[in-house]
Amino acid sequence: MRIAVLGTGQLARMMALAGMPMGVEFCFVKSPGEDSRCVDHLGDVVEATDDSHVADLYEQLGRPDVVTTEKEGVDVAFYEQFAQHCDVSPPSKAVWISQNRLREKTFLNDSGVPTAAFAPANRLDEISGLASELGYPVIVKTQENGYDGKGQWWLDSDADAAAMAKVNGVEDSGPWLLEKVVPFKKEVSVVAARTQSGAVAAYPLAENVHRNGILLTSISPVADLDEALASEVKGHITRIMNALNYVGVLSMECFVTEDGVVANELAPRVHNSGHWTQNAMPVGQFEQHVRAVFDLPLSVTPVSGVAGMLNLLGVKANAGDVLQTGQHLHWYGKEVRPGRKVGHINVTADDRITLEATLKQLQAALYS
Ligand code: ATP
Numbered sequence: 303m304r305i306a307v308l309g310t311g312q313l314a315r316m317m318a319l320a321g322m323p324m325g326v327e328f329c330f331v332k333s334p335g336e337d338s339r340c341v342d343h344l345g346d347v348v349e350a351t352d353d354s355h356v357a358d359l360y361e362q363l364g365r366p367d368v369v370t371t372e373k374e375g376v377d378v379a380f381y382e383q384f385a386q387h388c389d390v391s392p393p394s395k396a397v398w399i400s401q402n403r404l405r406e407k408t409f410l411n412d413s414g415v416p417t418a419a420f421a422p423a424n425r426l427d428e429i430s431g432l433a434s435e436l437g438y439p440v441i442v443k444t445q446e447n448g449y450d451g452k453g454q455w456w457l458d459s460d461a462d463a464a465a466m467a468k469v470n471g472v473e474d475s476g477p478w479l480l481e482k483v484v485p486f487k488k489e490v491s492v493v494a495a496r497t498q499s500g501a502v503a504a505y506p507l508a509e510n511v512h513r514n515g516i517l518l519t520s521i522s523p524v525a526d527l528d529e530a531l532a533s534e535v536k537g538h539i540t541r542i543m544n545a546l547n548y549v550g551v552l553s554m555e556c557f558v559t560e561d562g563v564v565a566n567e568l569a570p571r572v573h574n575s576g577h578w579t580q581n582a583m584p585v586g587q588f589e590q591h592v593r594a595v596f597d598l599p600l601s602v603t604p605v606s607g608v609a610g611m612l613n614l615l616g617v618k619a620n621a622g623d624v625l626q627t628g629q630h631l632h633w634y635g636k637e638v639r640p641g642r643k644v645g646h647i648n649v650t651a652d653d654r655i656t657l658e659a660t661l662k663q664l665q666a667a668l669y670s
C-alpha cells in the first residue's frame with residue numbers, strides 16, 4: 303500500500319505518522335520552494351514544477367496506489383490527472399468546490415445544508431448596494447484563496463463599504479462574497495470519513511475558539527449541544543459525502559445559533575479541529591483518512607471523558623513542561639515564526655472542568 307500526498311506540511315506529516323504502523327508507505331509531492339521539513343525521513347519527496355508530466359511524477363513517486371491531498375489549494379487539473387494511473391481521493395470535484403466560497407455555499411444550499419445568506423460581488427462599487435439588501439452587518443470575503451480569516455472585511459455600514467474600497471490593493475482581491483453576519487453562540491465542526499464502499503463514520507463534534515482568525519482551541523464533545531442538532535450536522539455531512547461519492551476525511555465548520563445550525567465551510571481533508579482525535583480515539587482522523595482511501599474498516603468509538611487541543615501558534619512548547627498525565631505534544635519540526643502553526647497539545651480528562659482548567663493553564667504558560 304503506497305500513498306502519495308500533495309503537500310509536505312504538518313497534515314501530510316501526521317497522515318504518515320498514523321499510516322506507517324499499518325504498513326502503508328508514503329511519498330510526497332512538493333511545489334518549488336515549498337518547505338518539506340515536516341515530512342523529513344517519512345518518505346520520498348518529489349518536486350512538481352509547471353513543466354512536470356503527471357505520468358513521470360507517478361513513476362518518480364514509485365507508482366502509488368492512491369494520490370491524496372493535505373490542502374485544498376491544489377491545481378485541480380493536475381490532481382485529477384493522477385486518476386489515469388491510480389485512485390485519487392478525495393475526488394477532485396470536492397476540492398474544486400471548496401476552493402471557491404461562492405461555489406461552496408451554493409453547493410451546500412443545493413445539498414440542503416443552510417448557510418449564512420450570501421451574495422457575490424464582482425465589482426467594489428456593487429458591495430454597499432448588495433450589503434444593504436442582505437442587511438448589515440456583513441462580512442466580505444475574497445471568493446478564493448482566503449484562509450485563517452485573511453482577505454475578510456467586516457462591514458457595519460455604507461461608510462465601512464466606502465472605507466474598504468479605499469484599502470490599498472483591495473481592487474485586485476476580487477471577486478468577493480458578501481455574507482450576512484451570523485449571530486452565533488458557538489463555532490463547531492465535524493470531521494467525518496467515507497470509504498470507497500460507502501461506509502461513513504463521523505467523530506463527535508468539537509467546539510472551536512479562534513485567536514486573530516486562527517484556530518486556538520478545540521474541545522469535544524461540545525458543551526450543552528442538543529443531541530438532535532449534532533445528529534443534524536452529521537446527517538448533513540453524510541449527505542454531502544454520498545452526493546460527491548467522497549472518499550477520505552471531510553470536515554465541515556458550522557455556527558450554532560438560537561435557531562439551529564448553519565454551515566460555514568468545507569475542508570476536503572483532515573482538519574485542525576480534529577487533532578484531538580489523535581489521543582482521544584483509538585483511531586484518530588489521520589489513520590481514519592488512510593483507512594478510508596484504502597477501503598479499510600473505519601472506526602469511531604464513543605468518547606469517554608472530554609478531549610481538547612491547544613494550537614502552538616508561533617510558540618515553542620518544552621516537552622518537559624507539557625507532558626503531564628493526559629497531555630500529548632505534537633511537534634511539526636518547523637521553524638518557529640510569529641503566529642505560525644508549529645505544533646499542538648492534545649489533552650484528555652475525565653471531566654470538562656479539569657480539561658478546561660488544564661487548557662487554560664497551558665495557554666497562560668505558553669502565551670505569557
Ligand atoms: P479558516 O481557514 O481558518 O477556516 P477562513 O479564512 O477560511 O478561515 P472563515 O472560516 O470563513 O474564513 O471565517 C473565519 C472566521 O470568521 C470564522 O471562524 C468566524 O469566526 C468568522 N465568520 C466568518 N463568516 C462569518 C459569518 N457569516 N458570520 C459570523 N462570523 C463569521
Ligand code: MG
Binds near residue numbers: 555566567
Ligand atoms: Mg474557517
